[in-house]
Amino acid sequence: MENKEKIKIMIDLDETIVSGGYIESLNEYLGTNYKAEDFKDYYISNILPPEENEKYLDYFYKNVNVYDKSHHIPNAIEVIQELNEYYDLYICTAFLDPRKPKESIITTQHKYRWILENLPFISPKKILFTSAKELIMCDVKIDDKVSNLKRGYGKIKLLLSQKHNEKFSEEELASLGILRVNNWLEIRNILIKGELPK
Ligand SMILES: [Mg+2]
Numbered sequence: 801m802e803n804k805e806k807i808k809i810m811i812d813l814d815e816t817i818v819s820g821g822y823i824e825s826l827n828e829y830l831g832t833n834y835k836a837e838d839f840k841d842y843y844i845s846n847i848l849p850p851e852e853n854e855k856y857l858d859y860f861y862k863n864v865n866v867y868d869k870s871h872h873i874p875n876a877i878e879v880i881q882e883l884n885e886y887y888d889l890y891i892c893t894a895f896l897d898p899r900k901p902k903e904s905i906i907t908t909q910h911k912y913r914w915i916l917e918n919l920p921f922i923s924p925k926k927i928l929f930t931s932a933k934e935l936i937m938c939d940v941k942i943d944d945k946v947s948n949l950k951r952g953y954g955k956i957k958l959l960l961s962q963k964h965n966e967k968f969s970e971e972e973l974a975s976l977g978i979l980r981v982n983n984w985l986e987i988r989n990i991l992i993k994g995e996l997p998k
Pocket residue numbers: 812813814815816943944945
Protein backbone atom coordinates (compact mmCIF):
# COMPACT_ATOMS: atom_id res chain seq x y z
CA MET A 801 0.00 0.00 0.00
CA GLU A 802 2.98 2.34 -0.45
CA ASN A 803 2.39 5.48 -2.51
CA LYS A 804 -1.18 5.45 -1.25
CA GLU A 805 -1.53 9.12 -2.13
CA LYS A 806 -1.08 8.31 -5.82
CA ILE A 807 -3.81 5.72 -5.98
CA LYS A 808 -6.89 7.08 -7.74
CA ILE A 809 -10.35 6.11 -6.60
CA MET A 810 -13.55 6.67 -8.55
CA ILE A 811 -16.63 6.81 -6.37
CA ASP A 812 -20.16 6.73 -7.73
CA LEU A 813 -22.78 9.04 -6.18
CA ASP A 814 -26.33 7.65 -6.32
CA GLU A 815 -26.98 4.57 -4.18
CA THR A 816 -23.29 4.58 -3.27
CA ILE A 817 -22.99 7.79 -1.22
CA VAL A 818 -26.54 9.08 -1.22
CA SER A 819 -29.82 7.25 -1.49
CA GLY A 820 -33.55 7.82 -1.65
CA GLY A 821 -35.77 10.49 -3.06
CA TYR A 822 -37.07 8.59 -6.07
CA ILE A 823 -39.60 6.38 -4.31
CA GLU A 824 -40.68 9.26 -2.05
CA SER A 825 -41.27 11.47 -5.10
CA LEU A 826 -43.25 8.81 -6.94
CA ASN A 827 -45.37 8.13 -3.84
CA GLU A 828 -46.03 11.82 -3.37
CA TYR A 829 -47.13 12.15 -7.00
CA LEU A 830 -49.33 9.04 -7.00
CA GLY A 831 -50.53 9.18 -3.38
CA THR A 832 -49.20 5.65 -2.93
CA ASN A 833 -47.01 3.93 -0.38
CA TYR A 834 -44.59 1.92 -2.51
CA LYS A 835 -41.51 0.48 -0.83
CA ALA A 836 -38.11 -0.43 -2.30
CA GLU A 837 -39.04 -4.11 -2.51
CA ASP A 838 -41.96 -3.31 -4.84
CA PHE A 839 -39.60 -2.40 -7.67
CA LYS A 840 -37.57 -4.68 -9.89
CA ASP A 841 -36.58 -2.15 -12.53
CA TYR A 842 -33.70 0.32 -12.09
CA TYR A 843 -36.05 3.10 -13.24
CA ILE A 844 -38.82 2.82 -10.69
CA SER A 845 -41.40 4.85 -12.63
CA ASN A 846 -41.35 2.10 -15.27
CA ILE A 847 -43.87 0.46 -12.96
CA LEU A 848 -46.39 2.84 -14.57
CA PRO A 849 -47.99 2.27 -17.97
CA PRO A 850 -46.00 4.14 -20.69
CA GLU A 851 -48.38 7.11 -21.02
CA GLU A 852 -48.57 7.73 -17.27
CA ASN A 853 -44.84 7.21 -16.94
CA GLU A 854 -44.30 9.93 -19.54
CA LYS A 855 -46.54 12.33 -17.59
CA TYR A 856 -44.74 11.50 -14.36
CA LEU A 857 -41.32 12.10 -15.92
CA ASP A 858 -42.48 15.51 -17.16
CA TYR A 859 -43.65 16.36 -13.64
CA PHE A 860 -40.46 14.92 -12.14
CA TYR A 861 -38.06 16.98 -14.23
CA LYS A 862 -40.08 20.18 -13.68
CA ASN A 863 -40.60 19.86 -9.94
CA VAL A 864 -38.38 17.35 -8.20
CA ASN A 865 -34.90 17.51 -6.76
CA VAL A 866 -34.51 13.97 -5.39
CA TYR A 867 -31.68 15.09 -3.14
CA ASP A 868 -34.19 17.10 -1.08
CA LYS A 869 -35.67 13.78 0.05
CA SER A 870 -32.51 11.70 0.08
CA HIS A 871 -30.29 10.45 2.90
CA HIS A 872 -26.61 9.67 3.25
CA ILE A 873 -25.68 5.99 3.01
CA PRO A 874 -24.43 5.08 6.51
CA ASN A 875 -20.76 5.96 7.10
CA ALA A 876 -20.21 6.96 3.45
CA ILE A 877 -19.26 10.59 4.04
CA GLU A 878 -17.05 9.79 7.04
CA VAL A 879 -15.17 7.01 5.23
CA ILE A 880 -14.76 9.12 2.07
CA GLN A 881 -13.36 11.93 4.18
CA GLU A 882 -10.85 9.48 5.67
CA LEU A 883 -9.99 8.01 2.26
CA ASN A 884 -9.34 11.54 1.06
CA GLU A 885 -6.33 11.72 3.39
CA TYR A 886 -4.58 8.83 1.60
CA TYR A 887 -6.00 8.65 -1.89
CA ASP A 888 -6.78 10.80 -4.91
CA LEU A 889 -10.59 10.77 -5.00
CA TYR A 890 -12.95 11.41 -7.91
CA ILE A 891 -16.72 11.45 -7.74
CA CYS A 892 -18.07 10.02 -10.97
CA THR A 893 -21.77 10.10 -11.64
CA ALA A 894 -23.92 9.48 -14.68
CA PHE A 895 -26.54 12.13 -15.30
CA LEU A 896 -28.22 10.85 -18.43
CA ASP A 897 -31.72 9.47 -18.17
CA PRO A 898 -31.98 7.91 -21.66
CA ARG A 899 -35.75 8.38 -21.47
CA LYS A 900 -35.29 12.16 -21.09
CA PRO A 901 -31.91 13.23 -22.50
CA LYS A 902 -32.72 16.95 -22.77
CA GLU A 903 -34.06 17.20 -19.25
CA SER A 904 -31.11 15.28 -17.81
CA ILE A 905 -29.11 18.50 -17.54
CA ILE A 906 -31.38 19.50 -14.63
CA THR A 907 -30.21 16.44 -12.73
CA THR A 908 -26.59 17.44 -13.29
CA GLN A 909 -27.21 20.73 -11.53
CA HIS A 910 -28.82 18.99 -8.54
CA LYS A 911 -25.99 16.47 -8.34
CA TYR A 912 -23.26 19.11 -8.61
CA ARG A 913 -24.78 21.22 -5.86
CA TRP A 914 -25.22 18.18 -3.60
CA ILE A 915 -21.58 17.17 -4.02
CA LEU A 916 -20.32 20.69 -3.29
CA GLU A 917 -22.44 20.92 -0.16
CA ASN A 918 -21.93 17.42 1.21
CA LEU A 919 -18.39 16.61 0.07
CA PRO A 920 -16.73 20.03 0.35
CA PHE A 921 -13.27 18.44 0.61
CA ILE A 922 -13.56 17.12 -2.98
CA SER A 923 -12.25 19.64 -5.49
CA PRO A 924 -14.87 20.55 -8.13
CA LYS A 925 -12.16 19.60 -10.65
CA LYS A 926 -12.57 16.01 -9.49
CA ILE A 927 -16.28 15.76 -10.13
CA LEU A 928 -16.94 13.80 -13.30
CA PHE A 929 -20.29 13.62 -15.04
CA THR A 930 -20.44 10.75 -17.50
CA SER A 931 -22.19 7.51 -18.33
CA ALA A 932 -18.97 6.19 -19.90
CA LYS A 933 -17.43 5.22 -16.58
CA GLU A 934 -15.40 2.47 -18.23
CA LEU A 935 -13.18 5.19 -19.73
CA ILE A 936 -12.14 6.53 -16.33
CA MET A 937 -8.60 5.44 -15.49
CA CYS A 938 -8.81 4.91 -11.75
CA ASP A 939 -7.13 2.16 -9.74
CA VAL A 940 -10.11 1.58 -7.51
CA LYS A 941 -13.77 1.92 -8.44
CA ILE A 942 -16.71 1.90 -6.06
CA ASP A 943 -20.20 1.67 -7.55
CA ASP A 944 -23.55 -0.02 -7.00
CA LYS A 945 -24.06 -0.87 -10.68
CA VAL A 946 -22.33 -3.93 -12.12
CA SER A 947 -22.40 -2.45 -15.63
CA ASN A 948 -20.25 0.46 -14.42
CA LEU A 949 -17.61 -1.90 -13.07
CA LYS A 950 -17.47 -4.86 -15.38
CA ARG A 951 -15.70 -3.13 -18.27
CA GLY A 952 -12.71 -0.83 -18.38
CA TYR A 953 -9.98 0.14 -15.96
CA GLY A 954 -9.74 -0.65 -12.28
CA LYS A 955 -7.47 -2.94 -10.26
CA ILE A 956 -9.99 -3.14 -7.46
CA LYS A 957 -13.68 -2.93 -8.25
CA LEU A 958 -16.02 -2.79 -5.30
CA LEU A 959 -19.77 -3.29 -5.70
CA LEU A 960 -21.79 -1.78 -2.88
CA SER A 961 -24.72 -4.09 -2.18
CA GLN A 962 -28.10 -2.68 -3.08
CA LYS A 963 -31.46 -4.31 -3.72
CA HIS A 964 -31.08 -4.07 -7.52
CA ASN A 965 -27.69 -5.86 -7.58
CA GLU A 966 -28.62 -8.73 -5.24
CA LYS A 967 -29.24 -10.95 -8.27
CA PHE A 968 -25.52 -11.16 -9.06
CA SER A 969 -23.86 -14.15 -7.39
CA GLU A 970 -20.41 -13.87 -5.83
CA GLU A 971 -19.10 -16.28 -8.50
CA GLU A 972 -20.52 -14.17 -11.29
CA LEU A 973 -19.00 -11.04 -9.78
CA ALA A 974 -15.65 -12.77 -9.21
CA SER A 975 -15.56 -13.74 -12.90
CA LEU A 976 -15.92 -10.02 -13.70
CA GLY A 977 -13.18 -9.04 -11.24
CA ILE A 978 -15.71 -7.44 -8.90
CA LEU A 979 -15.87 -7.79 -5.14
CA ARG A 980 -19.12 -7.25 -3.27
CA VAL A 981 -19.04 -5.08 -0.16
CA ASN A 982 -22.03 -4.75 2.14
CA ASN A 983 -21.35 -1.35 3.60
CA TRP A 984 -18.85 1.50 3.88
CA LEU A 985 -17.13 0.01 6.92
CA GLU A 986 -16.13 -2.94 4.75
CA ILE A 987 -14.80 -0.49 2.17
CA ARG A 988 -12.84 1.17 4.96
CA ASN A 989 -11.38 -2.19 6.03
CA ILE A 990 -10.19 -2.87 2.51
CA LEU A 991 -8.86 0.57 1.61
CA ILE A 992 -7.69 1.98 4.94
CA LYS A 993 -6.78 -1.10 6.94
CA GLY A 994 -5.32 -2.78 3.88
CA GLU A 995 -7.46 -5.90 3.98
CA LEU A 996 -7.20 -6.19 0.22
CA PRO A 997 -8.90 -8.97 -1.69
CA LYS A 998 -6.56 -11.63 -3.02
MG1 LIG B 1 -25.11 4.42 -8.49
